Amino acid sequence: xxxxxxxxxxxxxxxxxxxxxxxxxxxxxxxxxxxxxxxxxxxxxxxxxxxxxxxxxxxxxxxxxxxxxxxxxxxxxxxxxxxxxxxxxxxxxxxxxxxxxxxxxxxxxxxxxxxxxxxxxxxxxxxxxxxxxxxxxxxxxxxxxxxxxxxxxxxxxxxxxxxxxxxxxxxxxxxxxxxxxxxxxxxxxxxxxxxxxxxxxxxxxxxxxxxxxxxxxxxxxxxxxxxxxxxxxxxxxxxxxxxxxxxxxxxxxxxxxxxxxxxxxxxxxxxxxxxxxxxxxxxxxxxxxxxxxxxxxxxxxxxxxxxxxxxxxxxxxxxxxxxxxxxxxxxxxxxxxxxxxxxxxxxxxxxxxxxxxxxxxxxxxxxxxxxxxxxxxxxxxxxxxxxxxxxxxxxxxxxxxxxxxxxxxxxxxxxxxxxxxxxxxxxx
Numbered sequence: 001x002x003x004x005x006x007x008x009x010x011x012x013x014x015x016x017x018x019x020x021x022x023x024x025x026x027x028x029x030x031x032x033x034x035x036x037x038x039x040x041x042x043x044x045x046x047x048x049x050x051x052x053x054x055x056x057x058x059x060x061x062x063x064x065x066x067x068x069x070x071x072x073x074x075x076x077x078x079x080x081x082x083x084x085x086x087x088x089x090x091x092x093x094x095x096x097x098x099x100x101x102x103x104x105x106x107x108x109x110x111x112x113x114x115x116x117x118x119x120x121x122x123x124x125x126x127x128x129x130x131x132x133x134x135x136x137x138x139x140x141x142x143x144x145x146x147x148x149x150x151x152x153x154x155x156x157x158x159x160x161x162x163x164x165x166x167x168x169x170x171x172x173x174x175x176x177x178x179x180x181x182x183x184x185x186x187x188x189x190x191x192x193x194x195x196x197x198x199x200x201x202x203x204x205x206x207x208x209x210x211x212x213x214x215x216x217x218x219x220x221x222x223x224x225x226x227x228x229x230x231x232x233x234x235x236x237x238x239x240x241x242x243x244x245x246x247x248x249x250x251x252x253x254x255x256x257x258x259x260x261x262x263x264x265x266x267x268x269x270x271x272x273x274x275x276x277x278x279x280x281x282x283x284x285x286x287x288x289x290x291x292x293x294x295x296x297x298x299x300x301x302x303x304x305x306x307x308x309x310x311x312x313x314x315x316x317x318x319x320x321x322x323x324x325x326x327x328x329x330x331x332x333x334x335x336x337x338x339x340x341x342x343x344x345x346x347x348x349x350x351x352x353x354x355x356x357x358x359x360x361x362x363x364x365x366x367x368x369x370x371x372x373x374x375x376x377x378x379x380x381x382x383x384x385x386x387x388x389x390x391x392x393x394x395x396x397x398x399x400x401x402x403x404x405x406x407x408x409x410x411x412x413x414x415x416x417x418x419x420x421x422x423x424x425x426x427x428x
Contacts, residue, residue, distance in 0.1 A: 056369055088306075092363070198270055238288050
């Protein structure tokens with residue numbers, strides 16, 4: 001199907017400052033026109049988007065697909081289907097697969113699996129160091145040539161700051177973005193919760209805010225020294241925001257995102273010993289959450305990610321500190337963003353920009369826009385539809401979410417990737 005007409009929807013395209021009701025025409029996988037229909041255009045497929053929002057497809061900066069290596073938790077086919085049902089048309093895969101993404105062969109394996117799954121826009125992130133061991137640099141250039149979009153050591157520590165400096169120099173010389181998970185391991189230790197009142201009350205080992213903010217300060221010094229572009233992933237606390245804000249004022253090439261659950265939950269929401277709330281970085285204080293929300297509005301934080309981490313049942317059984325951290329979050333990303341809009345924390349245009357225009361700019365992708373000539377990656381959603389988070393509606397293999405059994409508002413009805421319909425709610 002090469003020519004598609006989407007009509008009657010409210011088109012929101014933050015990059016082009018469009019917010020109006022009208023048609024979108026697609027031809028040969030690209031946007032042909034917005035708000036007008038060319039005289040010679042004959043659609044082969046028609047999607048009526050009445051009472052729905054039509055926007056660029058979402059771009060998720062951090063999605064664990066659990067393949068290769070952890071397929072008991074999920075795989076590329078199951079999680080890319082979940083991503084499509086959530087309106088996500090591009091996603092970044094961190095390198096902590098098994099084996100990790102430190103050779104072109106692993107990249108090729110992932111791309112082959114993505115092609116079989118029918119999900120084209122899967123972007124692997126290369127390991128910063130071999131085996132993510134933190135001691136020897138990876139072959140970044142070869143990994144870039146094989147299709148990696150950035151480099152990162154995921155949440156694995158580096159042996160020392162000299163390794164980080166050399167890695168940043170190497171990445172900068174090949175114009176590679178460094179995605180940095182800020183964590184000073186000597187301070188976070190084996191912590192599993194925010195170092196605060198709740199952790200003290202229940203005897204949980206705490207992770208101080210300083211474990212994150214000190215790591216950011218060190219990385220910023222090296223970013224200035226090396227000129228490396230850095231994206232800080234999943235920021236969680238106020239002190240980190242202050243440092244990022246100051247660095248942006250000085251003109252460093254940096255950006256940052258926050259995981260969606262950090263914008264809704266705090267340490268006070270943790271149900272004691274419920275491992276669904278075990279995330280890293282941990283749920284912080286109310287003051288931290290307020291600072292995160294404010295920083296989305298003033299532009300200190302640039303994007304919102306799902307930080308999707310599906311787990312099997314065994315991974316979430318046992319004492320809270322012994323369970324594996326992370327939530328399955330692809331399918332709750334949009335409704336939780338819309339909830340921020342209903343709370344008047346963000347406008348709808350701001351919320352969409354944080355999922356489309358901004359992450360595209362961070363990664364240098366041509367998507368995240370509805371500009372004629374751009375790939376026709378499009379999400380259509382009903383902002384008022386209420387649905388229940390349960391087995392009937394869930395696509396991900398991981399069911400580890402604090403929202404299980406709850407009603408959420410806002411549901412994707414269609415997802416197109418390069419003009420190809422990869423999800424339609426009515427087809428289920």
